[in-house]
Amino acid sequence: xxxxxxxxxxxxxxxxxxxxxxxxxxxxxxxxxxxxRVEGNISILNTKDKPARVRAEHTDYKFxxxxxxxxxxxxxxxxSNAKWITxxxxxxxxxxxxxxxxxxxxxxxxxxxxxxxxxxxxxxxEEIDIAPTLPTEKMVKVTTKVRYGVQLVTHIDESGExxxxxxxxxxxxxxxEKFLKVGVENVGTRSTRPTGALTLxxxxxxxxxxxxxxxxNIFPGCSFTFIFNIKDVPIGDYQSLxxxxxxxxxxxxxxxxxxxx
Numbered sequence: 001x002x003x004x005x006x007x008x009x010x011x012x013x014x015x016x017x018x019x020x021x022x023x024x025x026x027x028x029x030x031x032x033x034x035x036x037r038v039e040g041n042i043s044i045l046n047t048k049d050k051p052a053r054v055r056a057e058h059t060d061y062k063f064x065x066x067x068x069x070x071x072x073x074x075x076x077x078x079x080s081n082a083k084w085i086t087x088x089x090x091x092x093x094x095x096x097x098x099x100x101x102x103x104x105x106x107x108x109x110x111x112x113x114x115x116x117x118x119x120x121x122x123x124x125x126e127e128i129d130i131a132p133t134l135p136t137e138k139m140v141k142v143t144t145k146v147r148y149g150v151q152l153v154t155h156i157d158e159s160g161e162x163x164x165x166x167x168x169x170x171x172x173x174x175x176x177e178k179f180l181k182v183g184v185e186n187v188g189t190r191s192t193r194p195t196g197a198l199t200l201x202x203x204x205x206x207x208x209x210x211x212x213x214x215x216x217n218i219f220p221g222c223s224f225t226f227i228f229n230i231k232d233v234p235i236g237d238y239q240s241l242x243x244x245x246x247x248x249x250x251x252x253x254x255x256x257x258x259x260x261x
Contacts, residue, residue: 019047020054020127022148023100027217029153035111041102042150044125046095053130055092056103058082061122061151065168065183065223074121079220081119081154084108092128107154117160117189120153120219155190160220163188164244164252167223171260177231180258182213182242185223193217194244196226200258201239209233235260 023043030038046052059071060080074082088104095101109115126147168183186192196213213226226244240258245251 020052020095020125020146020148021045021047022125022150026149027151027153029155030107031155031157032107032109033157034109034113034115037106037108038154039104039106040152041104042123042125044095044101044103046097046099046101049097051097051130052095053092053128054095054101055126055128056087056089057091057124057126058085058087059122059124061120061149062219063222063224065185065225067225071122077221079117079119080121081107081152082121084110084119084154085121085152087123094130105152107152109154109156115156115159118153118155118191118220120151120191122149122151124149153191160190161188162186162190162192162218162220162246162250162252164192164194164218166242166254166256168225169256171230177229178233178260180211180228180230180240182226182228183223184218184226184244186218186220189220191217191219192246192250194246194250194252196228197243197245198228198230199241199243200230200233201241203237203239205239208238230260233260 023045028040032038044054058074060074060077060082062070062077074080084107086106093101124147126145163186164184165187166182167185170181172179172181180198193215195215198211198213200208202208211228211230213228216224218224238258240256242254242256
């Protein structure tokens with residue numbers, strides 16, 4: 001008689017759950033003059049019943065309309081303020097059980113007349129193991145890494161201006177709906193946070209419809225995609241008026257031909 005043996009292996013799944021968070025906002029914005037100093041703090045919460053060790057990493061930050069996010073070394077980008085920033089904490093620090101730690105920082109703006117507009121960088125916070133557990137033969141260890149990025153933004157007084165330029169436009173169909181996607185770059189020197197709006201006109205100048213798009217903060221040298229749902233717009237040739245309106249005088253308008261097929 002042939003005998004078949006079923007070998008059953010017991011596997012223990014060990015999952016490292018991270019429980020830190022940032023309590024006081026993911027963007028800290030300051031308006032200051034050359035030669036001045038501003039100070040602030042970032043509050044890190046630990047929701048676990050045991051101590052958490054947190055690592056801080058300071059980098060530059062750039063994004064594009066295509067969805068790419070770049071994080072070069074701190075101080076590499078032309079509009080980085082990373083070298084102005086001092087973190088009054090070691091690169092890694094502990095947060096007590098169910099506790100909070102305020103990471104203090106200062107920003108010393110250089111006394112240079114040529115500074116204009118907006119400068120920024122980003123600090124990532126990530127929980128790391130205090131005493132890492134090495135997986136055994138019968139243990140599978142799954143580690144999830146969660147990083148929180150806190151942007152530190154410095155405006156030099158009221159100097160500089162945003163200047164938006166369309167660098168990409170396409171019509172895309174997704175899940176049975178049709179969208180106009182417009183890539184917009186800020187070629188100016190100051191950041192702006194506009195909301196996109198689209199108005200379509202016939203070739204005779206009659207208004208066909210208005211569409212509201214999304215909103216985004218665009219740093220100088222960065223770009224973003226504004227999306228407009230045009231699923232109910234008939235096939236045809238149109239004149240499109242694209243408006244991007246931010247605060248105060250940040251209003252940018254552009255006319256373009258649009259063919260919907």
